Amino acid sequence: MVPTKNPRLYIHEVSVRDGFQIEPEFIPTEQKVALVNALSRTGVAKIEVTSFTSPRAIPGLADAEAVMGRIDRVPGVQYAALVPNVRGCERALACQVDEVNVVMSASQSHNVANLRMTPEQSLGQFADIAKLVDSKAFLNASLSTAFGCPFEGQVPLSRVLEMIDRFSDIGIEGVTLCDTTGVGNPRQVMEACLAVQDRWPAMVFTAHFHDTRGMGLANALAALQAGIVRFDASLGGLGGCPFAPGASGNVCTEDLVHMFEAMGCDTGVDLDGLLDLARLLPDIVKHGVPGQVAKAGPSTRRYPLPAGQDDAGQTAGAFCS
Amino acid sequence: MVPTKNPRLYIHEVSVRDGFQIEPEFIPTEQKVALVNALSRTGVAKIEVTSFTSPRAIPGLADAEAVMGRIDRVPGVQYAALVPNVRGCERALACQVDEVNVVMSASQSHNVANLRMTPEQSLGQFADIAKLVDSKAFLNASLSTAFGCPFEGQVPLSRVLEMIDRFSDIGIEGVTLCDTTGVGNPRQVMEACLAVQDRWPAMVFTAHFHDTRGMGLANALAALQAGIVRFDASLGGLGGCPFAPGASGNVCTEDLVHMFEAMGCDTGVDLDGLLDLARLLPDIVKHGVPGQVAKAGPSTRRYPLPAGQDDAGQTAGAFCS
Structure with a gap:
């Protein structure tokens, strides 16, 4: 059920990294900076600003x-x-990031395709990064394909737990469970979220969903019901995984905030301010975005009565149910 | 939480009525018949085939x-x-429908705009219809704007309960709680679904959601968690309410079935067959439809490894999380 005591939720905005990295056109640096600055004022708890990857691999984030x-x-x-x-960690620390987010996949083939490393090589990098970070930044690991892999199919929960065990040994402080290609379902999400929090009560867990198959908000609801209070989300629903294309990308920040706030949860986010930013996105990325609340308006929106409407109902009926 | 004993769910397909009624182009009778016949073979429990309204009000369903x-x-x-x-009921009974579905809104102004009647006039019609139906068909009432009204805003649960009281007095056997403009949230849905089932344990309740603000599947999950086992849904996500337009319409049947089946629930529906039909819809209605699983494929879909991929990772990384 929905928690009776409304928890304070923490929204992590990832559009400028996870969204922009797959945009075909380079977003000018000034536009990125302006968007981050505007997002900073909406009340989101965290912004994943960029990625210190090779400009050859991710040209969109070369800046x-x-x-x-x-x-x-x-x-x-x-x-x-x-x-x-x-090397990327050294660059990030030189920029005084608050958090270093390392990424690897729960499934072998996605790790190789996505990162050009075997899982063991990734874990080796994580250990070296952990030594480098020391306590200069919060160290978080995003575990991709935690709910299923586009190449291998099902990823058992035991594999997820095994990876978090390794993360914990390395000294990683937070883990983000990522449904990279939108294959997780609410039952699976609830079971996984309950299991990881039960096993590592001091670890900071975040849920990261994609809406590829329309389950993004349902999965977020399930995670909330399982006690998760931190959510990655992307303005406009930007993002996605190039290995498993679909009509939608990451779960949409404004749609997620809208649902949680309507439920009486405190996200700390100014929904109207967020919607204003979401409505700027199509001009920034030069295409439409999947987010729905920016198009339909929030559920509190009131519409005018149809023209000619009076109590006797002078308009033709619509018979909508 | 998700029920531990997986309930048998019943999917009610409404696209041919609730979807087609707002299509700008008339769908030829033969195409409607062919779609109903194909839907009949997918395992859906019920199909809302048409509407016995005036052809002037709903020209798309004049046949x-x-x-x-x-x-x-x-x-x-x-x-x-x-x-x-x-008059519509007489026509429907002459066609030997299995179920007569009457509709009215929980909010006054939507009832007037949608049906050209005051709520009391609607209830008067319902009483006359109930006498006419007697036991010749199942009598169901769809209560529109049960979670909010596009003109009046919030609709209190007390109003919903008051209406169902009236329906019960008239002899109505089933009630569909309709979120006509997609404003309900999961907490509200859960509370309402628990309340109505608690108060009328013998009444047959159905949930009818719209995905206008992306909450369709999350609301369906909440209704399931509250014990609801019957769901209206529309192939491709066709439908919507002309008084509150948005990018999405009714909750999409194949996306709903996909989520429930992935959770281990038995919907009785052949998802692959349903997806085949959903993929025909854009040709029938001559525009794209919002359903996502038909585009992305089910969560069990496996993708080929990227070209040139081997264990050493010869492709450029994507760094998706």
């Missing part, structure tokens, strides 16, 4: 240092960056 | 008698029709 250097740091907001290896 | 007369009746499938008044 990582420039973006990190120019953004305003709003107190209370955590500024995170994805880091693929030791 | 109600022709469609009802020509479809194959598959044993085990219930064939329902929407009925706006006594």
Whole structure:
């Protein structure tokens, strides 16, 4: 059931990293900086600003240092960056990120396709990164394909637990369970979220869903019901995984905040401000985005009565149910 | 939480009525008949075939008698029709419908706009219809705007309970709680579904969601968790309410079935067969439809490894999380 005591939720905005990295056109640095600055003022708890990957691998984020250097740091907001290896971690720490987010997949073949490393090589990098980070930043690991792999299919929960065990040994402080290609279902999400929190009560867990098959918000609801209070989400629903294309990408921040706030949860986020930003996105990325609340308006929106409507009902009926 | 004993779920397909009624182009009778016949073989429990409204009000369903007369009746499938008044009920009964579905709104202004009647006039019609139906068909009432009204905003649960009290007095056997403009949230849905089942344990309740703000599947999950086992849904996500337009319409049948089946629930529906039909819809309605699983494929879909991929990872990394 929905928790009776409304928890404070923490929204992590990932559009500028997870969304922009797959945009075919380079988003100018100034636009990225402006968007991060505007997002900082909406009340999101964390922004994944960029990725310190090779510009050859992710040309869209080749301006990582420039973006990190120019953004305003709003107190209370955590500024995170994805880091693929030791070299990327050195670059991120030089930019004083608040959080280093390392990524690897729960499934072997996705790890190789996504990161060009075997899982053991990734874990080796994580150990080296952990030594480097020491306590200069929060160290989080995003576990991709935690609910299923586009190449291998099912990923058993035991594999997820095995990976978190390894993360814990390395000294990783937070783990994000990522449904990279939108294959997880609410029952599976609830079971996984309950299991990991039960086993590692001190670990900081985050849920990261994709809406590829329309289950993004249902999975977020299930995670909330299982006690998860931190959610990655992407403005407009930008993002996705190039290995498993679909009509939708990451779960949409404004749709997620809208649902949680309607349920009486406190996300700390100004929904109207977020919607204003979401409505700017199509101009920034030069295409439509999947988010729905920005199009339909929030559920509190009131519509005018149809023209000519009076109590006797002078318009033709619509018979909608 | 998700029920531990997986309930048998019943899927009610409404696209041919609730979807087609707002299509700008008339769908030829033969196409409607062919779609109903194909849907009958997917395992859905009920199909709302048409609406016995005035052809002036709903020109798209002017062929109600022709469609009802020509479809194959598959044993085990219930064939329902929407009925706006006594005259419509007479027409529906003449066609031997299995279920007469009457509709009215929980909010006054939506009832007037949608049906050209005050709520009391609607209830008067319902009483006359109930006498006419007697036991010649199952009598169901769809309560629109049960979770909120596009003109009035919030609809209190007390109003919903008051309406069901009236329905019960009239002899209505089933009630469908309709989130006509997609404003309900999972907490509200759960509370309402628990309350109505607690108060009328013998009444047959159905949940009818719209995905206008992306909450369709999350609301369906909440209803399931509250013990609801009957769900209206529309192939491809066709439908919507003309008074509150948005990017999405009714909750999409194949996306709903996909989620429930992935959770281990038995919907009785052949998902692959349903997806084949969903993929025909854009040609029938001459535009794209919002359903996502038909585009992305089910969560069990496996993708080929990227070209050139081997264990050493010869492709460029994507770094998706």
